[in-house]
Amino acid sequence: MSRSQLRRVAGATGLGSDDTGCTILHVDMDAFYASVELITRPELRGKPVIVGGGGRGVVLSATYEARAMGVHSAMPMSRARRVAPDAIVIEPSHHRYAEVSAGVMALFNSITPLVEPLSLDEAFLDVSGALRRLGSPTAIAELIRARVYDEQRITCSVGVAPTKFIAKLASTQAKPDGLLVVPADSVTSFLHPLPVAALWGVGERTEERLVSLGLRTVGDIAHTPVDTLIRAIGQASGQRLHDLAWGRDERDVIPDAAEKSIGNEETFARDIDDPVFIHRELLRLSQKVAARVRAHEVLGRTVVIKVRFADFTTISRSRTLPEPTDVGQEIYEVARELYDALGLQRARIRLVGVRLEGLVGDAGRVEQLALDDGLTGPSAADRRAAEVAADRLRDRFGHDVVRPARLVGEPE
DNA sequence: TCTGGGGTCCTGAGCCCA
C-alpha cells in the first residue's frame, strides 16, 4: 500500500461529503520548491528549510518547520535568516521545479483535458467529463493526491467545489496534505466567517479600506449594498467582491490561455547610477524578451520599461509601435529612448525591466520595407534573421554561446 | 525590516475622432 492511501479521507474537515455538482478541483502542491528540494536531499526532512536567493532576494518557499518559526514566502531573505537562524538555506533550482511541474501537469491532463495551470505548482481542473470514467469528484481528488505522491514524492492539497473561487479557498484551508469538499449548499456558511482578505483581489490596501468601513468578514461584504462597495473600492472591484462574497463565480476552467504580455526585469546586487550599465542591461533584457516572444510565436506592439529607484519608488514608460515586433534590437531601441527621455542625472537605480504587451499571433507578420532599408545598416528583416539564427545556436550549444557584441565579456 | 520576478487587471487622464 502506498503512503498516500493511508492519509485522511475526503470530507474529514466536516463540511459534508455531498460533492454533487462540485466538478471544479483546485490542486496546490504543498511548499512546492522546498518539497522538490527534499526529494534529492531526504536528510533534510523534518528540518526548517528555506528556498530563496541570496543578497536582496526573498523567500520563495519554506518547509512547514521553517514556517512554524515565522518564515513565509515573499519575506526578505535577510529577515528570514534573522527569524530562523538555524534554518538551512537553499538556492532555487528552477529547471528542476519546471521538470516536476511538467510531470504533475501531465498527470492532470491524463485525468481531464480541462486543466488551467495558474503557476508551476497549482492548477484548476474541471472534472465534469471524467465522472463516469473515474468516479465522484472526491474520488478523483483522492486519486490525484495518491498519484502525485506516488509519481513525484511530493504532497498536494485539493479543494473540491462548484466554482473556481471556492475550490481555491478550500485547498488553502486543506493545507498541508489535505482535501476539502465544499458542497453547493454549504458555500455561504463556509465563506461568510472568513476574513475579507480571503477574497480574491483583496490585498493589504483593499483590506485596510474595507476594515476602515467596519467590514471584517466575507459575510460583512455580502450584506453591504453593492453601491457602497463600488464607492469605496471602484466599479469593477466592488461588484466582483460582492459576487464572490455570495459564492457567485461564473469563470470557466480555460486550458491554454494565451499570454497577454512577456517581460523580464532585473534587480541589481547594488544600486546603479551608471547610464552605460543601464543601457547594456536594457539591451540584454530586450534580447531575452524577444527570444521568449519568438519562442511563443507571437509579436508584441507596446514596449514598456520599468525603473525602480533606490527608495523603491517605481515608474513605467511605454510606447506603442506602428507594427508589432519580435526583434530584440527594435525593442531595445524603443526601451533606450524611453529610458533616455526620463532625463535622469546619476539617479540610483535598483531595478530595470522590459516588457512587451499587446501580443498577437505571428501569422500575420508584415515585413516592413522602409525606403532606406539596407542602405544605412541592416534591415529589420536582416536583424530578425540574425536573432533567429542566434536562437538556434543557443538551443543547440547553450545559452552563452552567442550574444550581442556590446554584451560580450559581461557576466550574465 | 527591507522589500524578487513574472504576470494580470483596473482606473483615470489625455487625446483623437465621428
Next chain:
DNA sequence: TCTGTGGGCTCAGGACCC
C-alpha cells in the same frame, strides 16, 4: 463653422496574485 459628447486608444500607475 462651432460646440458638445461619447467611444476608443494610449499611457502611467497602483494593486494584486503566485
